[in-house]
Amino acid sequence: MMTKRVLIAYGTRFGSTEEISSKFAEIMRNQGLDTTVINVKKDKWPPLDQFDAVLIGSSIKIGRWTKEAKKFLKKNVEALKEKSFLAIYVSSGDASYPEKYQEAKEKYVQKIITDLGFDLNKVMHEAFGGLFDMSNTSKIGWMEKKFMNMAARDDESANLTENEYNDLRDWDQIHSFANEATTRILQL
Numbered sequence: 001m002m003t004k005r006v007l008i009a010y011g012t013r014f015g016s017t018e019e020i021s022s023k024f025a026e027i028m029r030n031q032g033l034d035t036t037v038i039n040v041k042k043d044k045w046p047p048l049d050q051f052d053a054v055l056i057g058s059s060i061k062i063g064r065w066t067k068e069a070k071k072f073l074k075k076n077v078e079a080l081k082e083k084s085f086l087a088i089y090v091s092s093g094d095a096s097y098p099e100k101y102q103e104a105k106e107k108y109v110q111k112i113i114t115d116l117g118f119d120l121n122k123v124m125h126e127a128f129g130g131l132f133d134m135s136n137t138s139k140i141g142w143m144e145k146k147f148m149n150m151a152a153r154d155d156e157s158a159n160l161t162e163n164e165y166n167d168l169r170d171w172d173q174i175h176s177f178a179n180e181a182t183t184r185i186l187q188l
């Protein structure tokens with residue numbers, strides 16, 4: 001059996017989606033998949049015909065995907081429709097909270113899938129939670145950090161601590177998704 005080739009293409013602003021994507025790659029490589037990971041803003045886009053499976057991820061900022069990840073999706077719609085395995089995911093602050101998770105998944109993931117004419121039942125998809133890094137080493141801008149610290153102080157339900165590294169991602173959910181994707185790809 002030929003080794004299956006997987007492309008993981010992600011857009012990130014502060015590193016959260018990048019970490020999720022790297023974790024996917026690690027899990028897939030450990031299970032024998034030939035996995036390529038690209039940051040769609042920084043890296044060259046490889047031709048999609050080289051891959052058996054494609055996963056595309058983005059972070060959400062003010063309700064939007066990263067510009068490049070959206071572009072990558074749009075530009076490759078036809079090629080992606082030919083793939084036997086496609087997965088689409090986001091890292092979104094809202095998805096961190098049980099009461100907001102479903103809406104975040106619909107708004108940030110499912111809507112894009114159906115808008116582009118994909119069959120929702122055929123595209124594996126998920127909304128993962130977010131990283132709110134308000135520590136000294138944070139990549140988030142000072143103004144944005146200030147707003148997050150305000151939320152941490154004033155909104156108890158935000159579940160954030162001021163000036164700290166707040167990882168609200170569910171790493172079990174991330175592992176499960178990667179394992180399920182790997183199983184499906186190995187069966188192609």
Ligand SMILES: Cc1cc2nc3c(=O)[nH]c(=O)nc-3n(C[C@H](O)[C@H](O)[C@H](O)COP(=O)(O)O)c2cc1C
Pocket residue numbers: 011012013014015016017018058059060061062063064091092093094095104129130131132140144
């Ligand atoms: C300026 C800013 C705006 C954000 N806007 C949203 C938003 O509209 N909806 C949401 O669910 N999360 C929002 N978030 C949370 C991010 O989606 C979350 O921090 C995510 O993990 C960032 O991923 P990245 O590091 O890959 O860019 C926002 C975060 C920042 C810093």
